[in-house]
Amino acid sequence: MRKSNxxxxxxxxxxxxxxxxxxxxxxxxxxxxxxxxxxxxSPEHRVELYLGKxxxxxxxxxxxxxxxxxxxxxxxxxxxxxxxxxxxxTSEYTDKNHLLQVEKGKTYYLRIELNENTLHAQTTVPxxxxxxxxxxxVVPVSGHFANSINGQSSRTKSGTLSVNFSMxxxxxxxxxxxxxxxxxxxxxxxxxGFYKNNEFYISTDDSAFTLNLITVDPNLKKLRFAExxxxxxxxxxxxxxxxxxxxxxxxxxxxxxxxxxxLFGSFSTDSxxxxxxxxxx
Numbered sequence: 640m641r642k643s644n645x646x647x648x649x650x651x652x653x654x655x656x657x658x659x660x661x662x663x664x665x666x667x668x669x670x671x672x673x674x675x676x677x678x679x680x681s682p683e684h685r686v687e688l689y690l691g692k693x694x695x696x697x698x699x700x701x702x703x704x705x706x707x708x709x710x711x712x713x714x715x716x717x718x719x720x721x722x723x724x725x726x727x728x729t730s731e732y733t734d735k736n737h738l739l740q741v742e743k744g745k746t747y748y749l750r751i752e753l754n755e756n757t758l759h760a761q762t763t764v765p766x767x768x769x770x771x772x773x774x775x776x777v778v779p780v781s782g783h784f785a786n787s788i789n790g791q792s793s794r795t796k797s798g799t800l801s802v803n804f805s806m807x808x809x810x811x812x813x814x815x816x817x818x819x820x821x822x823x824x825x826x827x828x829x830x831x832g833f834y835k836n837n838e839f840y841i842s843t844d845d846s847a848f849t850l851n852l853i854t855v856d857p858n859l860k861k862l863r864f865a866e867x868x869x870x871x872x873x874x875x876x877x878x879x880x881x882x883x884x885x886x887x888x889x890x891x892x893x894x895x896x897x898x899x900x901x902l903f904g905s906f907s908t909d910s911x912x913x914x915x916x917x918x919x920x
Contacts (some may be wrong), residue, residue: 673799673901674705674758676751677857680907682741682764686712686734688722690751693900702728709752715745726762743768749896749903758902767808768854771911772832774802778841779918782909798915800839804852806832813860817851828860845915852909858895859904 664887672695676754678688692704700842710732741747744766751758780800800823802816813828824836841848855863894900 641788643773644880645792659844676901680734680741681911688732690730703730707754711750712746715726736896743870743907756898758899762903762905764905765812765854765907768907769807769852770805770909771852772803776800776913776914777916797838800836807854813855815853847914850913856904862893862902
């Protein structure tokens with residue numbers, strides 16, 4: 640996977656860290672230990688999945704909660720592909736052989752076979768999602784410098800980012816912007832075809848950057864609303880680690896997993912290279 644693709648995918652897992660808690664949320668499951676699944680699929684990304692268990696404590700003997708699990712995903716063709724563990728002592732699964740081809744507009748199905756029950760879920764990858772029509776970034780040449788951007792030391796300037804875009808056909812989908820490995824703004828979802836940020840910090844060494852307009856399926860949007868996510872979290876490339884470090888036994892407030900808890904969601908992305916315009920005063 641290209642680094643930029645991993646960064647986009649990472650966004651939808653590390654944002655959970657903004658709502659990490661140590662108590663179990665009241666659900667129909669009560670306080671019983673239940674299977675917890677997290678997977679978000681997208682075109683051009685290798686499919687990856689985390690299977691955990693609430694109230695599960697790892698030890699030297701019992702390293703993974705469901706060693707017997709068989710994880711399958713299929714598309715509209717009903718050709719089930721079995722996911723493989725990334726390592727013997729993890730709960731992370733992946734499509735190692737790249738057999739799944741995720742496409743916009745198609746519905747994908749998840750099946751996880753355990754000793755006592757079978758988990759099911761489905762998601763439809765957003766088609767005709769939000770599209771960038773025009774985007775600009777204007778940065779003044781004069782004025783004060785900041786000392787960091789995205790948590791890294793750098794000479795930066797505060798500029799103005801303006802984006803015009805078309806809305807997705809499915810109004811139940813969510814819309815988000817990201818750049819520099821970070822979500823832009825502090826919004827539950829963009830609800831109009833225009834976005835403007837007058838405090839968009841940019842490194843003085845940059846002449847252009849990639850802007851990502853992300854359309855997420857209704858399930859992922861609902862989970863973000865339910866968890867009151869802190870959208871301004873920075874993130875790294877390892878989104879599986881982001882999941883496992885946050886959801887240590889915490890049940891989410893929203894789930895689309897039958898016979899379990901968690902999320903099987905999807906998203907699509909429209910990207911554009913934005914050239915930075917320097918404004919002389």
